[in-house]
Amino acid sequence: MKFEKELIHGTLIKRYKRFLADIELDTGEVVVAHCTNSGSMKSCLENGAEVYLTPVDDPKRKTKFTWEMIKINGDWVGINTGNPNKLAFEAISAGQIPGLEEYTIVRREVKFGDSRFDVFAENKQEKCFVEVKNVSMKQNEYALFPDAITTRGQKHLKTLIEVKKQGMRAVMLYIIQRSDVEIFAPAKEIDPEYAALLKEAFAAGVEIFPMQAKVTPHKITLVKKLPFEL
The missing domain is CATH 3.40.1350.60 (Trna Endonuclease; Chain: A, domain 1)
Structure with a gap:
């Protein structure tokens, strides 16, 4: 499965309310990303870790990014449940x-x-x-x-x-x-x-x-x- 759009790199600040995450992009901008994973994300949640996001061009969406993956112990872990x-x-x-x-x-x-x-x-x-x-x-x-x-x-x-x-x-x-x-x-x-x-x-x-x-x-x-x- 190839990603249709080029992903955007950033750093996880925190995940909260299960479905939201604050991410600092490489530009320094802080954005809110949608987290599809409703579980605890135990063992794949680490503040300060590298992440990748998909940009979303949907005017109906409140969040303009979807969180795709996080780097844990030097390797990528996919967290998008879709x-x-x-x-x-x-x-x-x-x-x-x-x-x-x-x-x-x-x-x-x-x-x-x-x-x-x-x-x-x-x-x-x-x-x-x-x-x-x-x-x-x-x-x-x-x-x-x-x-x-x-x-x-x-x-x-x-x-x-x-x-x-x-x-x-x-x-x-x-x-x-x-x-x-x-x-x-x-x-x-x-x-x-x-x-x-x-x-x-x-x-x-x-x-x-x-x-x-x-x-x-x-x-x-x-x-x-x-x-x-x-």
């Missing part, structure tokens, strides 16, 4: 994710029951619902999800179990937007209910794809599938 959906759609459409290739129809935002899944893919043999989650939290060598309790995420897991029961393929695709981790796991201490449901879903046949991405100011690229522990 990018994984775009990345997943592009990669599945192009057959670039091992195990999710050869789908002839790929669509975004498709409903099943009372849930809406990020990607739906099908071919002559099967139909597949894919829920995409952004992962930015790190603990030692582990990439963890979620970084805050997610009742919405719990609901998606329950619905994916129903998808599987109806004979279709059900996939949890975790896009890990950082390079300094080696294994994926649910954050049991933060959301034990989600962790238990993920284990239940996996036992029911829901597939788990933790895909690590390389984040740069020019593009985000899926690199490899990580192992996982439940």
Whole structure:
């Protein structure tokens, strides 16, 4: 996934009210950027760190920038929760994710029951619902999800179990937007209910794809599938 606009470099002053961040640009100007990540951003929030923003030309938007990434321990961590959906759609459409290739129809935002899944893919043999989650939290060598309790995420897991029961393929695709981790796991201490449901879903046949991405100011690229522990 390439960024459509040239990103603007700056330094994080502070994040506040969950969805806002004060950023000092290299010009010295201080701007307010929109933060799409509603979680705690634990382990990827550091005042004074380098950041990159996308400029936004939307007169309806109060904020004229979207916060894309932050440099932590010398490497970029993607924090825009909207990018994984775009990345997943592009990669599945192009057959670039091992195990999710050869789908002839790929669509975004498709409903099943009372849930809406990020990607739906099908071919002559099967139909597949894919829920995409952004992962930015790190603990030692582990990439963890979620970084805050997610009742919405719990609901998606329950619905994916129903998808599987109806004979279709059900996939949890975790896009890990950082390079300094080696294994994926649910954050049991933060959301034990989600962790238990993920284990239940996996036992029911829901597939788990933790895909690590390389984040740069020019593009985000899926690199490899990580192992996982439940």
